[in-house]
Amino acid sequence: MSSVLLKMEGISKGFPGVQALSKIQLELRAGETLALVGENGAGKSTLMKVLTGIYQRDEGKIIYQGNEIEVPNTKAAQDLGISMIHQELNLAQDLTVAQNIFIGREPRKGFGLFLDEKELNQKAQALFERIQVKLDPKEYVSELSVAKQQMVEIAKALSFNSKVLIMDEPTAALTDSEIDTLFEIIKKLKADGVGIVYISHRMEELKRITDRITVMRDGEYIGTVDTKETTIDNIISMMVGRQIYNTTSPIVDSGNNEVVLDVKNLNRGKKLIDINFQLKKGEILGFAGLMGAGRTEVARAIFGADPIDSGEIYINGELVNIKSPSDAVNHGIGYLSEDRKRFGLLVNMDVKSNIAIASMKDFRSSTGFTKENKVKIIAQEMVDKLKVKTPTIDQEIRLLSGGNQQKVVIGKWLTRDSDILIFDEPTRGIDVGAKGEIYKLLNQLASQGKSIIMISSELPEVIRMSHRVIVMCEGRITGELTAENTSQEAIMTYATQREEISR
C-alpha cells in the first residue's frame, strides 16, 4: 500500500485578474483518501481542473505512476484513469440517467451502427446495484432533484473504474443516509487501491474518511497532515490563518412574538399535502427532512414560484394573494434557492448587478435611470460584509468560486431587506469560516426582528441554529420540535414517518 500514485509539483495557474494557483504541490497515494481543503476561492477546484485537463497549467509538473504526463483534455484524463465528480452539476438534462452515465461510451449493436438501449440500461442498473444507490436508469435527469442528480454524477464517475477519483464537494447536496452510502463506496474503492482526492467543507467528514489532509489558502500550498495526528481546529486555523467566529449562538427567545407568516392548508398535487405552520417575528424556523421531503416545494409555493392548488397565506395577520415571486417580494419575502446555478445567478453579469437585481426599485431614479453610484456603494458594502473573494465588484459572477457565488446570492437578499427570509440550503458549498459568518448573520437578522425559514439537510446546523424545527416527510409536515427537545434522533423519527394507509 501507499505507493505514490500521483504527484503535482509547482503548479501555477492564473486567470485575468486572479492568480488562482501559485506553486501548489500535491501527492496522492494509492488506496488513500486525501482531503483537499481551503476556504472558498482557495483554488481547490482549479487545481483539480488542471489535473483533469479542463484548464492548462501555466507552470509545474504532473507525475502519474512515475511518468511525467500532459493532460490536454478531459478525454486524455479519462484514458489515463483520472476522473472527477464536479462541484457544479454537469449533466445533460434532456437525457436519461443511464444515457448520461455512459455518454461517450454507449453500448452498440448492429455492426456498431445502432445504440443498444437495453444493454445501456442493464449496465446502469448493474452499476447502481454495485454501488447501492437507488436510481432509475430510464428516468430523465431533468425530473430529478438536485440530490439525485448528484448521485448520478457520483455513479458516472465511479463507472470509469478510475485509478484516481476526484470528488469536489460530493456531499454538498446529499442527506445523511446518502452520505453513508457514499462513504461505504469510498471504503471499497480504497480497498481496491484507488486514490481519492476529496474536497469538502464539512469538517466532520474529514475525520470519518480521509487519511491525509492537504490545506490550501489563497492559491498557495500550506501543508499536508495526517488526519489521525491532527485536530479539526488545527486544520481550520491552517485554512483561514486566523481565529474564526465561535458558532455557539445565543438563542433569543421568540416564543411569544407575534406571528408574521401563517400558512394554512397549503396543497399542491401530491407534493404538498395540508401544510400548516406559523413563523414568528425574530424566529429562525428550521425545516428538516430527507431528500425529496418537499421542503423546497413549500418554499417555492409560499414564494409564488410554483402555482398552488389551494391554501391561504397570511402575512402579519392579513390574507395575501401571492401569484408570482414579485408579489412575494412586494410582501416582504425573500427566497434563496438551493440550486444557485439554475435559479440564483445571473451567470454572465457582474457581482454588483447580481446584488442589486432584487432591489432595483431602490436603485432607480424617478426617470428610470439606474443610480449606478448607489449600486456600487451598496454592492461594495455587501462584498466587504460577507467577505466575498472577488477582485472587484465588476467581476462576472461566473468567474467566482462556488462558495463566493453563494455569498453574493445571499447578499442580494440582504440588500433587499425583506422581513421574511427563506434560506434553502444556505451554507451549501460554503467554507467553515464563511459558514460561521452566515450563522452570525442569520442570528443578527433574527435579533433585528427578521423572520427566517432555514431549510437544511445538515442536521447539526438545523439543530444549532433553529428556535423551532419543522420536519417533513413525503410532502407532509410530520412533526414540530422546539429548541429544547430537538435532537438528530427525534428529527429522524419524524422524517421517516411515512403515510402508509392513504388509499
Added chain:
Amino acid sequence: MRLPIRSGALQQVLAFASLIVLILFFSLASPNFFQFSNIVGILLSTSVIGILALGVTFVIITGGIDLSVGTAMTLCSVMTGVFITFWGFPTPLGVVLGILFGAFAGFLSGLAVAKMKIPPFIATLAVMMIAKGLALVISGTKPIYFSDTPEFSQIALGTIIPGLAIPNAVWIFLIMAIFGYIVLSKTVIGRYTFALGSNEEATRLSGVNVNRWKIIIYSIAGLFTGVAGVLMASRLNSAQPALGLGYELEAIAAVVIGGTSLSGGKGTMIGTVIGALIMSVLTNGLRILSVPQEWQTVVVGIVIILAVYADILRRQKA
C-alpha cells in the same frame, strides 16, 4: 375526440391535434379539399420543405440553427444540373453527387461552427449568402434544364407503385423521415445530438469529441438538404438558381411548430413532419378557399400562434 393513435411518441407531438383540426375545418369548408388528388398535392408540396425541415431538426436539437438550408438546397440543385447536364454524368451518379454536395456544404457549416467557434446563426447566414451567390455564378444565372435526361424528372414525379397516383417525392419524404427518425433515436449520432443541445459543456467533460460530432451532425443535416435539392430540381425538371431564399424560415417554422425547442435538447422527427404538414395544409386550404393572397399570410400567422399556443396550454395541463 378519439384519435386512432396509441403510440406514445405521437401523443407527445401535441401539434398533431392542430393538424387534425385544420384538416377537418378545410374538409368541411370546401368539397375540393379532401380529394385524393389534392391530398397528394399537399403531400407533394410538403416534400421539399419537409425534407429540409427534417435536416434542420438535427441542428436545432443541438441548440444551433441552420439558415443556409434554403439556398444550399438551390446550390445542390444547380450542382446536380452541372453534373448531369453540363458534364453528362449518368443520372444516378449525378444524383448521388448532388446529395453528397449537400453533405459537403453541411460539413463546411459544421466546420465553421465547431472549429472556428462561429455562432451557428452567423456561420449559416454566411453559408446562406455564399451558396446563393455560388448557385448564380455556377449556373451562369440561368436555369439548367434536364432536357436530355427525361428519367430525371421521374425521381420526383414518377410513381413507383403502379396504379397508385402518388408521386415518388412523397415516398422519398417518407423514407427520409424514417431515416431521420432512426438516426435521431437509434444511433449514437442522435444521442450526441440531444446531449450537445442539453449541455454541451457536460458532454465535452464526458470525454466526447464534441467538435467531431457537431461536424457530423451538420453534415447529416446537409445530406437532407442535398436530397431536397435533387428533389426540387427533379420536380421542376430544372435547377432554378434564384430559388430558395426564405425556405429556411419555413423549414425552421415547421420544426418549431412540431415541438422542437430552439434552445436545444428536445425534439422529434415526427413532430417536424407534422409541423411541415400543418404549414402546407394551411397554405393549400386557404388557396382552395380562394382567400385573397394578402389575407392568406395574415391567417397563416394567426394560426401558427394559435397552434403553438394550444400546445403550450395542453403541455401546461399535462
Added chain:
Amino acid sequence: MRLPIRSGALQQVLAFASLIVLILFFSLASPNFFQFSNIVGILLSTSVIGILALGVTFVIITGGIDLSVGTAMTLCSVMTGVFITFWGFPTPLGVVLGILFGAFAGFLSGLAVAKMKIPPFIATLAVMMIAKGLALVISGTKPIYFSDTPEFSQIALGTIIPGLAIPNAVWIFLIMAIFGYIVLSKTVIGRYTFALGSNEEATRLSGVNVNRWKIIIYSIAGLFTGVAGVLMASRLNSAQPALGLGYELEAIAAVVIGGTSLSGGKGTMIGTVIGALIMSVLTNGLRILSVPQEWQTVVVGIVIILAVYADILRRQKA
C-alpha cells in the same frame, strides 16, 4: 496599428477593427470610395437597417429574437401613410402615431412571448406574416404617396445643419443609437434586459415582474421599428407595402456581427452600429468596385465569417 480611440467600451467592440480594415481596403481599391458624398451615402443607407438593428439588439440581449422587424417596419410605413395621406392628420401627429404603432406591434409580440409563452422565434415569425399581410390589406396593395405633404420627405432627406450636406436620416440614426445606448446602459430597463438574457428564472425568483419587463422591452424594440418605418416612408416619399421581407435577417446579422450574443445576456449598442456599418460599407464598396452581384453575396458571406472569426481569435487571446 494605433487607433485613435481610448474608450474602454469601443475597445470591447472587437468588430471595430474589421470595419477599419474594410474602409482602408476600399479606399485604396477605388478613389471613388472615400468621397464625402459616398460616405454620406453609406451612412444614409445604414440608417434604416441600423435603426431596426438597434431595436433588435434589446430583444436579442434578452435571449429572444425578432423576425418581425422587417415587415412590421413596412406596416408602420403604411400606417403613417394612412394617418397622413388618407386621414389627413398633420404630419407631426402622423409621424408620432406611426412610431407608436411600431411600439404597439412590439407590444403585441411581447404579449405573445411573455404571456402566451410562445417562443420568440415563432411569435415574431407569426407577427412577421401578419404584418406583411396587413400592410398589403390596409394599403390596398398600392403604395401610399405623401404627395400633399412635401415636408414629410424632409424628415429623412432634409438637412438640419445648413451647409453640411448630411441628411437628417443620418442624424436620426445617431440619435436613436444614443437613445438606445442610454436605455440599455443607464436605465432599469437595460438592466433587466441583461438580467432576462442572463438567467430569466433567477430574475423571476429575484422578484422581478419578468413578464411586464419583457413586454416593455419588446415595445421599445417596436419603437425603433416605428422610427425605421417612418424614415423609410420619408426617404421613398411613399409607403411601399410589399417591401421589408428579409430586412430582419440583415438587422439580426448586424447585431450579431457587432458582438451581441444570440444566447442572450451580452451585447452593446455601439457594437450594433459597427455591425450595421460593416454590412453597408461592404455592400457599397463591392458595388463601387463593380463586382458582379452574384459574387457580391459570396464575398459578403466570406467577409462576415472572417470578421466574426477575427473577433473570436482576439477575444481568445485577450
Added chain:
Amino acid sequence: GEEEAGSDTDTSGSEDTSGEDTGGEEEAASGDEKLYIPIISKGFQHQFWQAVKAGAEQAAAEFDVEITFEGPETEAQVDKQMEMLTAALDKNPDAIGFAALDSQAATPLLQQADGDGIPIIAFDSGVDSDIPVTTAATDNKAAAALAADKMAELIGEEGKVALIVHDQTSRTGIDRETGFVEQIEANYPNIEIVDVQYGAGDHLKSTDLAKAILAAHPDLKGFFGANEGSAIGVVNAVKELGKDGEIVVIGYDSGMQQIEAVRSGVMAGAITQNPIGIGYETVKAAVDAINGKEVPASIDTGFMWYDNTNIDDEDIQAVLYE
C-alpha cells in the same frame, strides 16, 4: 362569394376519372353557376400585377365570370407557382390564365390541364409549348430595345450608361436587360454599359444601389431602370445626389412617382406596357376558348414610349396606372 365557385362541383371526383373534354363541357353547359377562371400570375404585390389584376377583374365583370388572381412573392419562386397551379387545377376550373415563371418546369402540369380539357391562356410572357390556346403578352425585349434607342438619342449616342434591373433570373428581367444591352452593343459602339445591378424591385435597395453606381462612375450619362421599383430607385438616387437634369433616366412601367418624375423632367421618359390590357385580354380569351370561339394564336398587347411631350395623350393615359 368565391367559395361557391367550387361548391357545385361535388361530383367532380367521379368526373376526374371518367371524363375528358366532354366532362368539362358538360359542366360548363349544364351549370347555371358562373364560369371559374383562376389566374396564376408571376407576382401579386407589385403595382404591375395589380394593374393586370384590375384588367382581369374588369373583364370578369363584363363577361360575368368568377376569377381568382394569385402569384408568388418573387419571380424566383418557380416551385411556389407550381403549387398554385396545382391547387388551381384541383378546383376544377373552366380555364386557367397562366404567366409562367419557367415554362419548361410547368410543362407536366400544363399537360395535365390539357388532358383534362382545361384551356390555358398564357399571359405576360410566352410559354414554350403549344398547349396554351393563346398568349397575351408584351414583347419585353423589343420594348427594352426601344428604351435603348431613346437612351442613345438622348445622350447623343456616346458615354457611359448603367442599368438597375429587378431580377437577374426572371424572364422579364433577363429580356429587358438583354433587349437593352444587345441593342446598345449592336448599334451604338460609343456607348459603354458600365454596370448592371439587381435590386429585387425594392425601392430602397435600388436607391442605394443606384447611388453606389453613381459614386463609382461620376461621369455616368444615362441610367435605365428596368421596372417600377428599379426606376424609382434611380430617380431617388439622382435626386438625393442633386444630379437631376445631369443624367438621362429612363424607366419602365408606370406608377405615380414615375409619372411625376417624367412630368418634372427628372426622368426623360419610360416604356409602358399595357398591363390592364393584358389582364383583360387574358380573361376575354379564356371565355372565348371555353365557349368554343376562335381565338388568335397570340395577342400582342403592345408597349409605348412616353415622355412629358405625350404623357397626357389619350392612348398613353389609357395604359398608365398610378
